[in-house]
Each structure stands twice: as C-alpha cells, then as structure tokens.
Amino acid sequence: MKLSRPPRAAQSETIIALIDVVFFLLVFFMLIGRMDATAPFEVRPPMAQSGRDMPAGGVTLAVAANGSLALDGDEISTQDLATALTSQLTQQPDLRLRINAHRATELRHVLPYVTQAEQLGVRDVVLVVTPERDE
Amino acid sequence: MNLKRQAQPRALISLVPMIDVMLILLVFFMVTSTYLNLDMIPALRPDTDSVSTTVSAQPEGSIIIRIGADGHAVLRGQQLDADAVTDHLTTEIAHEPLTQVLILPSGAAPMQALISVMDSAALAGVQRLRVLRLEASQ
Numbered sequence A: 001m002k003l004s005r006p007p008r009a010a011q012s013e014t015i016i017a018l019i020d021v022v023f024f025l026l027v028f029f030m031l032i033g034r035m036d037a038t039a040p041f042e043v044r045p046p047m048a049q050s051g052r053d054m055p056a057g058g059v060t061l062a063v064a065a066n067g068s069l070a071l072d073g074d075e076i077s078t079q080d081l082a083t084a085l086t087s088q089l090t091q092q093p094d095l096r097l098r099i100n101a102h103r104a105t106e107l108r109h110v111l112p113y114v115t116q117a118e119q120l121g122v123r124d125v126v127l128v129v130t131p132e133r134d135e
Numbered sequence B: 001m002n003l004k005r006q007a008q009p010r011a012l013i014s015l016v017p018m019i020d021v022m023l024i025l026l027v028f029f030m031v032t033s034t035y036l037n038l039d040m041i042p043a044l045r046p047d048t049d050s051v052s053t054t055v056s057a058q059p060e061g062s063i064i065i066r067i068g069a070d071g072h073a074v075l076r077g078q079q080l081d082a083d084a085v086t087d088h089l090t091t092e093i094a095h096e097p098l099t100q101v102l103i104l105p106s107g108a109a110p111m112q113a114l115i116s117v118m119d120s121a122a123l124a125g126v127q128r129l130r131v132l133r134l135e136a137s138q
Helices: A012-032 A078-091 A111-120 B016-032 B082-095 B111-124
Strands: A059-063 A069-071 A074-076 A096-101 A124-129 B039-044 B062-067 B073-075 B078-080 B100-105 B128-131
Touching: A012 B016, A059 A078, A069 A078, A074 A078, A078 A111, A096 A111, A111 A124, A111 B039, A124 B111, B039 B111, B062 B082, B062 B111, B073 B082, B073 B111, B078 B082, B082 B111, B100 B111, B111 B128
Parallel strands: A059 A096, A096 A124, B062 B100, B100 B128
Antiparallel strands: A059 A069, A069 A074, A124 B039, B062 B073, B073 B078
16 A cells, blocks of 8 residues: 655745744834934943933934033034034924933033023923943 | 646745845844933923023022032032932921922032932932032033
C-alpha cells in the first residue's frame, strides 16, 4: 500500500508570524519613542519627582551646560532667540515654550529666557525634568 | 471526450514588499526615537506665574528659601538638604496652607538646585510658589 505524504504547508504561513512580530515591534517603537528634535549638544534634564506628564506641541529651547542654546534642535544665538520666538508667536498665539536645560547649567543662563519669553507674550513656559534617577 | 479545464492557481498577493516597508519603518522609528522619560514643571502658566523677575512686596506668611552658588538651599539661616526642605515646608503648610514660598536663587546655582527646591515645595503641597531674581544678567 502506498501512503501519500500530506502536502506541506505553504511558505507564506511562516512569513505571517514574522509580520506579526515586526508589526508588534513597529507599534512598540511608535508608542514608546519620542521624535522631538534633539539638541546638537548633550542635555541631561534635572531630576524631579513631582513633574507632570509633558503635553505635546510647542517649541523646545535646549540650554547646554555652558549656556549654548538650541531652538527645536537648531543652534541659535541669544540675539536671534527673541526674533524666532516672536515669529512662532504670530503663528501660534498660545505657544508653549519648553525649556530643556542641562541640570548643571547655571541659572543665569536659564531664568533670563523665562523672563524674555514672558515679555514677548508667551504665557505657557515649562521646565523639562526627568523622574529617572541616574548615577 | 471530457475536457477538463485546468484549475487556475490562486492569486496570491506577495507579502515581501510589505515586509520591506515595515522593516524600513521599524528601523526608522528605532533610530529616530529617543527614550528619555521626560516630565515638566510649569514655570509660567496662562493664569498665574510662578517665576518672576521682580521682587514684590513680601506678603504675610511667606518663606524665603535662598539657593547659594554652591546649590545648597538655605532656609532661615540653616543649610538644608531636599528632604529637610520638604519636611520644613510640610510643617509650615500644615500650619498655614496659603503660605507663600519665595525662592531666591543665585545666578551661579545649577539648574538642578532650583528644580530640587521646587520639587520639595510641590511635594510639601505648596500652592503659592515664586522664583525671584534680583538682577537680569545674561
């Protein structure tokens, strides 16, 4: 008696499992990751336990430990900052300014920008912190 | 004569291009995303301001916390760490909930020092918090 082998499953079934995994990874990275413009220098925000979830939107002013500035990832001088903020304000009157200053930055390099933003008409200024305690 | 039509093969949509696109998207998100857990502390709010550049008249029931250039907080002449500041403010707030806390930082103090004091005040339940600057130097 001749026993015939059952036909092998189609190759596409193994590909479907791969697609599932890749989809899962894709959704994971889309949800977990943030795609904010990163500063061209290192910025390690200060640690705080009482910080609130940061809403999306607005512009980010990064301040390096030595006082260098970057607005939405592009380096900017102190003189040009007011012009850039004014331009953003005309497009978006309820602009939110996020100040992401390095934890070692001296306050004389940070607080004047809060004042400047307030004088320009920015009514929503937040300081970026991290709840994660590292070394 | 019985003529049988050959069975047509099932039309299959090739999954390979879709996998290619998905892998490209996956690599894109893996490379461009940053994974810092970021929160925020309001410095100015639309309704009220917590950071001010002018020293206003000191109302009754206010506490001034100075931050030295070395980053240490000084409250009523005593140098305190973050936990001690929280304990002190908690006691004050329990006694007088509307106590205003004024933070007077040195321009040379690090950002972390100011955030630590603001954090301590928030943890203690302080409702009225202002950060003062005596000079507007860049």
